[in-house]
Amino acid sequence: MSGTYLGMPAFPEAAREAVANTTLRGNLRHATHTIRAKRAKAVNEVSDWAGLREAGKRIKDHTLRHLDRYLIQLEESVTAAGGVVHWAADAAEANEIVTRLVKTTGESEVVKVKSMATQEIGLNEALRDAGISAYETDLAELIVQLGGDRPSHILVPAIHRNRGEIRDIFRSEMGEWGRPAPDGLTDTPAELAEAARLHLREKFLRAKVGISGANFMVAETGTLVVVESEGNGRMCLTLPETLISVVGIEKIVPTWRDLEVFLQTLPRSSTAERMNPYTSTWTGTTDGDGPGTFHLVLLDNGRTDTLADEVGRQALRCIRCSACLNVCPVYERAGGHAYGSVYPGPIGAILSPQLRGTGSEIDASLPYASSLCGACYEVCPVAIDIPEVLVHLRERVVEGGEVTRQGNKVVLRPAKGHAAERAAMRAARWALTHPGALRTGQRAASRTRRFHPRSLPGPGRAWSGTRELPPVPAEPFRDWWQRTRGGKGGAK
């Protein structure tokens, strides 16, 4: 994924800093609580939510199970409709393809619709290195780009900024990139939106190349779908002469009809609306309407490796609604940056370590960035069992084992730093398979319980620093059972 995130500290360190930032915590708390209540209301409006959720899950599972077939079908239908399809095995290849396509047009600037895939591959940085200016046009992406910042949420990348901070960024930075912020700009959201409208308008009107992602690609028809709110997507998809869409291979659905499920579940899950203000669909090119040239770049970049994991592959069902972020108690407190990836929150904690592997410190720590409370699974519109995948990835980090990286099977060694955990598990396994030793140990523990410390010494200190040690009973359960036959006849 993007080089921006290389060298990120592990989640616990990054989170410790974030939790100490009271402005950040206030901003996140306000935003996530606002959207949580609204989402619940929007979901409760439809009586068949469970059926839509199950259908969404099954459509995605079926597609993934036959992904090779649907990719080929999509390629055929996009090509038949006048588009050009490119395949990119990794980020570097995707960036190279897009850079070449932009250079071929002779242009040195592009306008961009918000796209997780292009964030993931670090496209803006690659274009900049090739002398091409890429302008983000989604309001939150604009705030992030102007502020020299990193996104912290899938849907609202500037969720960590409040209105006052946004006004300050607009005032100081807009002039550097184009039209400056209006004089006397206040921090009312309507005025901030107006400032963005004025700033970006000149860029939209002169743009010759647009770059987008897509929410869905329909294999049967070759149709791409972009779901948005502001109209910046429509600007980028219709005004330029050339459109380049970079889309992950897992974004396919088989048929046009399948959209009837996701166009109901996605808006309600993400912005908590019955329907988002604008949805654009296009199939190849249309004479006289919109870009005359359309390129689709199909991106792997770790997706096929994820697909090879029988438990972890369900993460590829994700439709990037971000409901799991908004409901997560860990995300609410730690914020998005601590996850060290463009995919933060619960879905990021299972997606990033699979797309990138668990080799780095941050990626090996992400499966632990959760209390396993399960709220993310509850709200997921495609029923991704995030806690199940988290536990699965924890096992992989601790135990190592066979995984697929860049299409090849490799055997991971157990991660460092979990030696004590492994030793404890080995000891437990031995004790539980030796009943005599277990009994002796339990009795000894009960008799000495008055002398037990309240916190663990040595390496256990960090663990017991935030937890109560469980009290040891006066008598082991098995002794009590033998003595009383399970409390028969009122025995105590």
Added chain:
Amino acid sequence: MSSRERILGRVRRALADTAGDDVPYERAVPRDYLREHGDRSASQTVDLLAENLADYRAVVHRTDGEGLAGLIAALLDKRGSASVLVPPGLDPSWLARTAVTRVADRAESTPHELDEVDSVVTACAVAIAETGTIVLDGSHDQGRRRITLVPDHHICVVRVPSQVVSSVPQGLERLDPARPLTWISGPSATSDIELDRVEGVHGPRTLEVILVSGD
């Protein structure tokens, strides 16, 4: 090996464990969700459309065939529009009562030229009541996608009840995926500042929907 072959090969190897699963698409997906929510008469469906459009800050007007031209003229006048974009196949009688300068929807127009136009009047392909959505499909009475994007004021005419469906599934059935579609639910908006919805960013900040009865 090309990247295409490399990716397809990786996909096939990744799916080796599922080789025995040949459940066809038709049986793989249960469709036990509803085709529409609730049981409404045609006029109740139109009422729901009006209600949901208004809930997302579209301005809704109702009239009949007789009153349409007068209403459009009045709306353009009230807005103070000096010019209006006109799709090539728009029913000429709709603009019969206004003297505002017509600007044709032409391939040669630059985005800057469109930005000088005050308003646009179009028909639509279908409207979805449950979500308060109107869909444009680029037919001759709706024009190129950009003409309903760049001007700041969009008047969209919906023939009721014939163009109104209840639900998203019913809407998709009526639409042709080969055409470029624009689904519009209220004026341009954003939730990007503190996850609160604010109307009015890049698309038309004023969306007026006229429900014309009597077809």
